[in-house]
Amino acid sequence: MTDSTAPTAPTTDIHPLDRALELTPTEPGVWRGRTTADYWNMVGPFGGVTAATLLRAVQLHPDVLGEPLALTVNFAGPIEDGEFEVRAEPVRTNNSNRHWTLELRQGDEVLTTGTMLTGVRRDTWTDVEATRPEADGPENFERYPGLPGINWVSAYDLRYVSGGLPTEADGSADDSRSTLWVRDQPARPLDHAALTAMADCFYPRAFRRRGGFVPAGTVTLTVHFLADASEVAAHGTEHLLGTAFSRRFGRGYFDQTGELWSQDGRLLATSHQLVYFKA
């Protein structure tokens, strides 16, 4: 699927996500990147990949300490097709963790802000208290065919178990929840960057409650990484089971919480968003 406002990506062996996350260092703590056609959204890049790009900057920083634990990204303004500058600054270091501030600019304009926490994990008591939604395996569901002009949807193998993107014929639903299988397309071994991007793979819950498209966009996204790095790495290329829902809609905004589960019932990450909408 192509979009007239975004360039056509060259064919190479590199995975489209890795191409989207390519950053070139320009000075200490600063990198240059560029938007790619593969993850174009309607009026800018897919927010999940923008969040993953900020996370990647921290991972590339020579002072990175430990693995990603938490990330908040604020989508402050529209990113235009082309180059951007990313900054990651370590602002506080403790024995086992480090706090970062993040920024994405085009020219003089700050378009994304954020904060991140990385740290060294240690062994503790462990329990997954939440319950994975019931769902037959991904092979039992059709791949979602994609959406004209919204390239990033085709960069995933999305298989809705319930709560698929509504059409006008569906009408409004009484609850906002969707559950779906999700994997990079083409398949790519899971890492924190891919997990971050997938944490934003859920369409705005207002679509489901209103029975079709309404203007909506995430203004802030928080991801908590609940699996450790070895679990993320061991996941490989299997689908994740994602589920998302909202608690309250009104006066121009709604919240949206997502969970990303492994097939064997490990909760890898959660996302919590505030989303702007008109309806």
Add this chain to the structure above:
Amino acid sequence: MTDSTAPTAPTTDIHPLDRALELTPTEPGVWRGRTTADYWNMVGPFGGVTAATLLRAVQLHPDVLGEPLALTVNFAGPIEDGEFEVRAEPVRTNNSNRHWTLELRQGDEVLTTGTMLTGVRRDTWTDVEATRPEADGPENFERYPGLPGINWVSAYDLRYVSGGLPTEADGSADDSRSTLWVRDQPARPLDHAALTAMADCFYPRAFRRRGGFVPAGTVTLTVHFLADASEVAAHGTEHLLGTAFSRRFGRGYFDQTGELWSQDGRLLATSHQLVYFKA
């Protein structure tokens, strides 16, 4: 209740929360504040009041636009008893909202970072989809008596409906949820600052799952304001119903989600934390 490491607060007519949030401007976008005995925690100020102090700085800024929508605060290092400096910088303004970066320092040390979104709300379709936990009114429950050395607990009227702070005799619980009535003590009309502080009123969920105290501390807190300013102001001095739970514990961290409800079933705010623990 007093704590030997914190000064005794002078007796005045000002509410303890307002005293804790007092900020004196020192240069544009910078304020000086100080910790107070009323909200002292074991080794520093109550995180909820630190978060509320950063929110207050934005509210005092001459460029504030609209009302609080979302706040993320990262507890990067321990704040010592005494003065601190707070910075709030507007980094991006759109038609109806403004993005802020936040910082709290003592001397040269950055001890808290954060980001915030303020905005003008507009009328839209509205629905509270989540369900308020069942609970009889606050008059049916005893006020929690407080904890030696943890002053902030006594700055609230906390009435546990279920999942009270466990004692050794209680043992470990199978689920992490607590539900409680909460109000400032003495009573104070609700505003965004008070709501922010209350979003951190839930003890660490690991206490409940492990059946007693374990070392634990919030490293990052995100608050989403789902009620508009008129609803917050109209709430007055009634108790809020809070409920909190965790999804996964392990490798040194767990997540914790809280909801703050009005008595008549309006969800005013949610909180999402990542918490460090040893157990």
